[in-house]
Amino acid sequence: MRPPARSMGPLLWAALAVPVAAAERLGLERSPLWAQLTGLGVLAAATALHRTWPATAFLLAAAPGIATSPSLFTLSYGCALAVFAFLLGLRGRATGIALLSFVAVAAAGTAKIAVRQVDPAAEWLVLMGMLLFGAVFPWLIGRYWRQSRELTAAGWARAEQLEREHRIIADRARLRERARIAQDMHDSLGHELSLIALRAGALQVAPGMAETHRTAAAELRAAASDATDRLHGMVGLLREDDEPAPLAPPGESIAALIERAADSGLPVTLHRTKEASTTTSTTHTTSRTTYRVIQEALTNAAKHAPGAPVTVEHAQNETGTTVEITNGRPRHRPGPAGSGTGLIGLRAGVAALGGSFEAGPHAEGYRVRADIPTRKTAGPDTATPGALFTSARRLAHRRVGVAFGAAAVVGAVLIGGAFAWYAYTKTHAVLTPTAYAALKIGTPLEETVPRLPDRTISDPPVDRAPTPPPPGTDCRYYRASGELFVPVDHFRLCFDRDDHHELLEKSVIPRPGTTDQAQEQRRVWAR
DSSP, rough: HHHHHHHHHHHHHHHHHHHHHHHHHHHOOOHHHHHHHHHHHHHHHHHHTTTTTTTOOOOOHHHHHHHHTTTTOOOTHHHHHHHHHHHHHHHOHHHHHHHHHHHHHHHHHHHHHHHHOEEEEEHHHHEEEEEEEEIIIIHHHHHHHHHHHHHHHHHHHHHHHHHHHHHHHHHHHHHHHHHHHHHHIIIIIHHHHHHHHHHHHHHHHOOTOHHHHHHHHHHHHHHHHHHHHHHHHHHHHHSSSOOOOOOOOSOOEEEEEEEEHTTTOOOOOEEEEEEEOOOOOOHHHHHHHHHHHHHHHHHHHHSSTTTTEEEEEEEEESSEEEEEEEEEOOOOOOOOOOOOOOHHHHHHHHHHHEEEEEEEETTTEEEEEEEEEEOOOOOOOOHHHHHHHHHHHHHHHHHHHHHHHHHHHHHHHHHHHHHHHHHHHHTTOOOOOOHHHHOOOTTTHHHHHGOOOSOOSOOOOOGSSSOOOOOTTEEEEEEEEOOSSOOEEEEEEEESSSOOBEEEEEEEOOOOOOOOHHHHHHHHOOO
């Protein structure tokens, strides 16, 4: 189990206090006791605030480092700076606040560097390098970690949402299947029952039939009509009202449907036209819907206009399919009025395909017309939820990569600039041993300057000088060699402060760890 958040604060403070105590104990950094206690108190305050105010905690953690070293190059508080920068990226969501915090630390360090009597350029480059590698990089790592956790949580939430949607889709599929069965019962059985009633009516009026047979035919016709009405009632209970239900293919062509209706005694004729320029065949959905419209119209004509002639117009062109079914005046007593369920389903089905549907009285009879446009097959939709989530994750990773790359480029520029400045200042402050030996005591400054380098060193090792500088003099310090990143000897030249500025003293400051032989060589240089 994870430890509670409250117990992590003291542990974090204890871990950050170890470098402060260790640096003082090992003699790596020297600071008074009150400064150490103040730094530990500031770290305790930062630890208490890092969850609610991460930017404030970062600024508090940077304060002891700036107080110890303006360039933040300190062993005691460098770890604390990196840790709280990481926590700022992990808990802070506002990028602007983090950038302002970095700018504030840089401004404070720059101000202190400007006040101190040191080489400001080199110290400022060290400050920028420490900010980049000790603050910006940990902040980016914390920010990446937070974004990765958020994306993972969003992925699990999306998976749960998709699972819920799949369950909803499965439930709707069952409802749609129920509606399909209901509509299929209405279209197929209703049509067959209407044809049975039509044939029973033909038998009822056929000449030469016995009265008992006529009565049986009439009862059969009435029973078929009642069964059709009950079927309409069941369909009304089963079908959904909010959307049309998809149906299975009827299994026969339109011509076969017309022929079967004509064989049952329905006076129906079919007129089909197809333009010669039409090259695109109708889709399965369009053919199925056209079949349903004709089937329902024939069923209604046989039930509500018995004996009336029926005409079916079926036209197909580049724009779509048009079907029109018209019947005349009924010659026999029509059946009872229906519920209108079939026409409602047809209207919804045609509208779902983007077409138009009309049904109503026409001349002395009734007309049903449907215009169904040609539908082009659409390409697959690649914008799936999984693809969108993957794209968002790649975008987040790309942004983090760009941020790391930009920080790395800036770091490389700063390091390269710092090295170039270090090399320039060190190599242009070299006084060769030959030139040093040629300098004579009592020589005026204006005669000595042409032999001296362009620059003097800004951090002279005065603590290693064999003797203190003479009083009333201004001393200049130079390197004895142009080697970089290694300790070298230094030369000290002291000029008096009167009007002549004569050379009063020159001495050699040895590098650490010199031998007696090297000391003798330096005495020769001094003579």
